[in-house]
Amino acid sequence: MSIPVDETTAAWWDATRQRRLTVQRCAACGHHQHYPRPLCLRCGEPDPPLVDTSGAGVIETYTVVRRASEPYAVAVITLAEGPRLVSNVEPWQDAAIGATVVVHWRPLDDGRNLPVFRLG
Numbered sequence: 001m002s003i004p005v006d007e008t009t010a011a012w013w014d015a016t017r018q019r020r021l022t023v024q025r026c027a028a029c030g031h032h033q034h035y036p037r038p039l040c041l042r043c044g045e046p047d048p049p050l051v052d053t054s055g056a057g058v059i060e061t062y063t064v065v066r067r068a069s070e071p072y073a074v075a076v077i078t079l080a081e082g083p084r085l086v087s088n089v090e091p092w093q094d095a096a097i098g099a100t101v102v103v104h105w106r107p108l109d110d111g112r113n114l115p116v117f118r119l120g
Helices: 010-019
Strands: 021-023 048-051 057-063 072-079 084-088 100-107 113-120
Touching: 010 021, 010 048, 010 113, 057 084
Parallel strands: 084 113
Antiparallel strands: 021 048, 057 072, 057 100, 072 084, 100 113
16 A cells, blocks of 8 residues: 655654654644644644654544445544544444544554554
């Protein structure tokens, strides 16, 4: 799987090589955001730095995709730090609104890892 990297997301992808889930935290206003962007969404401060997260979250909503031979769950996860991200829940049968989850990692061929979530 080839997932593109640009100058805004490169540091985030580098953190996944060490299995660290990061979000941006604005130095000016403290706002946490994900996915990485060149500006803080709250105050417009440029280049918010990345900070590590606890990896804990809650499933806000999800859907089970049933295609080919293997169903999978795609969920909106609200991290303990506040930002939401879209990811998979593994195994898909465990997905439930309100369930607490923790990050796990799915290796990619190039040494990066994708964050996925499991009940926790």
